[in-house]
Amino acid sequence: MARDTRMVSRARRHRSSPGSGLAQTVEVFYTAFGPVRAEEIARTRRNEWFDPTLVDVFLAEARTGRLWESLGEPDLARSVSLMEPPDRILVATPERLDLTARAFAWIIDAKSPFTYRHSEGVARAAAKMTEHMGLPASVVHDQTRAGLLHDIGKLGVSNRILDKPGPLTGEECAKVKQHPGLTYEVLTRVAPFQNIAEVAASHHEKLDGMGYHRGVSAEELSVPSRILSVANAFDALSQDRPYRPAMPIEKVLTILKKESGQQKLSPDCVEALEDLVSKGEL
Known part of the structure; x- marks a missing residue:
């Protein structure tokens, strides 16, 4: 219970508005407690902390299982970088x-x-x-x-x-x-x-x-x-x-x-x- 409270406190420090910080909070709870608690905190704080539309999109992705599978990839940084639109990629010249x-x-x-x-x-x-x-x-x-x-x-x-x-x-x-x-x-x-x-x-x-x-x-x-x-x-x-x-x-x-x-x-x-x-x- 005490650890759960600390996770809420940590997540709260990283949010700046109801429409931001969802990814940060989900990651904190996913890492600490697993996907069920990550989904629960998003659902619980819907409207209060997070834009409900964003929460709904997140929960829909979570239900398919693809989201949690992607977080378990061995080279997560590379997977994220591949999502960058080609016209926005900056080459490290x-x-x-x-x-x-x-x-x-x-x-x-x-x-x-x-x-x-x-x-x-x-x-x-x-x-x-x-x-x-x-x-x-x-x-x-x-x-x-x-x-x-x-x-x-x-x-x-x-x-x-x-x-x-x-x-x-x-x-x-x-x-x-x-x-x-x-x-x-x-x-x-x-x-x-x-x-x-x-x-x-x-x-x-x-x-x-x-x-x-x-x-x-x-x-x-x-x-x-x-x-x-x-x-x-x-x-x-x-x-x-x-x-x-x-x-x-x-x-x-x-x-x-x-x-x-x-x-x-x-x-x-x-x-x-x-x-x-x-x-x-x-």
Whole structure:
């Protein structure tokens, strides 16, 4: 009974008007209790929550059995995609994927006033460094996307932690350190971004193995991963944070060179960054 009440409460949160939320509510009850309860909740809430015409259509489909059979298909996502009218299908072209990455970067950076345009800054620095170091144009392109999406995992971290003006507790630090892993989980679930997932999620790794989230050492970090790590540190140190103001560029470079000397950041990548800064390209 208590679980049933929770399902009603959950379904109610997802409805915005009597004519919406039917599919959401049916799915909740179907998953939790099976088709009989799913049909019962739709019938019970007819007129009150849901448009009666929609409920009648749903119940008619449910009676045929085809609806419940379709929900049991092994590749449900593909089955749903095949229902899309041909004239409304959008192909995931490289241009559209770039726009998608940039749009998500804006969403990510809008989460906190202290990360305004951070993802774009990391993407720009990473792409410039990758090109400067002579890597192929395809890698430069991937680095742009990885930079734009590297912090998507932060959407899963509370702003009370991200914007905290003082030192973080051990528990809070642990939660922050989860975000690269969350980035990896998100990107590996999107087929066109799977190839950049590992690089994007490596932006806090260190050559000495003392970074996170995997704590891998130099042997397991690709050149693009090393570049992104330096680009991320460069842009982060150059921006305001809740616990400190933005640092002048000279101090930023001094810190990065020190870390490269301690085998935390790649000396080659830091040198490339410094060269670009000296030329006014960053």
